[in-house]
Amino acid sequence: MTQNVVEKTPVTLLGLGAMGTALARTWLAAGHPLTVWNRTPARAAPLAAEGAKAADSAAEAVAANALVVVCLLDDSSVQDALAGTDLAGRDLVNLTTGTPAQARDRAAWARERGARYLDGGIMAVPPMIGVEEAGGYVFYSGSRELLEEHRETLAVPAGTVYVGQDAGFAALHDVALLSAMYGMFAGAAHAFALIRKEDIDPTSLAPLLADWLVAMAPAVHRTADQLRSGDYTQGVVSSLTMQVAGAPGFLSTAEQQGVSPELLSPYFALMRRRLAEGGGEEDLTGVIDLLVR
Template sequence: MNNDAPVTVLGLGAMGTALAGAFLDAGHPVTVWNRTAGKAAGLVARGATEAATAAEAVSASPLVVVCLLNDDTVREVLDGAAGSLAGRTVVNLTNGTPRQAREAAGWAAGHGVGYVDGGIMAVPPMIGTPGSLVFYSGSPEDFHTHERTLGALGRAMYLGEDAGRAALYDIALLGAMYGMFGGFFHALALTGSEKVPATEFTPLVAPWLTAMMAAFPGMAEAVDSGDHSAAASNLAMQATAYVNLLDASTDQGVSTELVEPMRALLDRGVAAGLGAGDVSSLVDLLRTVPA
């Protein structure tokens, strides 16, 4: 495969448009389709071909990249184009779950379609830049056949044959991101309750979080080994101190809805006798759903 390899992109939302643009920038012939007409004009001006239907778009390329709103829309669109998909490769970059990815791979196998699922760890302006990372998993033959073409989108990381693995990594990283957002938003609500400008406080946040993230590799080792005994700041101490975060929030008139769940988990850790060890033991607790 070289940069002459044709690519079809189904879905021209913010992300699909960025993906199609990156393929064009890399020199690929690009065919695009979107449910609502009118979104392809900019890409057509840059050399893309707009297809009238998804089936027509699919017929133009051996590689079909799908980036739609969610799994339901992917099923709807691929079902409608199934007759034209046999023998082609679908790379589905729509956000979804591991189960959805495995079901899509099963559907594809039943229709003679090669299937690779993906997770985009980037926002649209990052696509095609060195900061863009895309996870892929599924058919190794299909991934490696189109690996060079997919490289136009950013760094391509192949995670193996299980189609669900890319979605697992994607969702897990999104979970880490939303946890970080939640902590940041709570910190701003707290400092803002005393009229501290967010712009004054925010520069302190990233260095603090960066310093705390230095503990991640050690925590990961503890999670893998199950030995959480090495604790610089043990769980029981943190459970006690955490109450101050809740009390201060209540005193300042700030909602505790984002921070209550961690208190419940810390308390569960103390109740389970994990107080003397590291907070990394909470990962094990999360693997059991409380009654």
């Protein structure tokens, strides 16, 4: 009896930093033939010992396989690495962190050289790569055909979430989510600062804070619905008028606790501006329009 063996798609990977190495090991573990290249060749040695083929140049690595994944430091590094390589007929998947504009320019650049292009924003840290239960995923935008053809291979390290043909949308989603994350971290930092000088164990506040943030998170759905409809008074629980009236209490508490209000003050200032424009019956959604220039 013979056993049918499904051949796995060969992958070329350029860039072997912490994330690139994690990606490489998941493809190797899943049985994908892997060609790797890194500007510092020594980083390829451990992967070569695990079964990868180490290329002497980026051009050699690109020539080895149709599917080429790039995970480098920045867009300039991508430009430098791919300069002089033959991309005709290649499927280029760029997982390098960049801006939406850089992704769009890189997509046009790739198409001019005969390659299909897919940009990716990795919503995971290296230890999450290849660990399905960790919940990591990658935003992809650009060529839908490329993604559908290689989805099984690209899903090996992390889940795939397609966000549109516009190559810049993956980077935009990436930065949007991370921006919200930093806003949450800022609020948490202020909360911990308020109790810093008191006889309150921060580990006792932490579960209360985490549960509160989880409870508040669904409010983003109401905000999205209001933005779509254009009615910022839809489903309002606490009007802007009420929230602006309560803001001085937050600032006074910070002053009394010896805590700088610099993380909260800009947001409260935007709330007051929106109120002055007549948005008293609205939710906080109108602040978004003040941010869009």
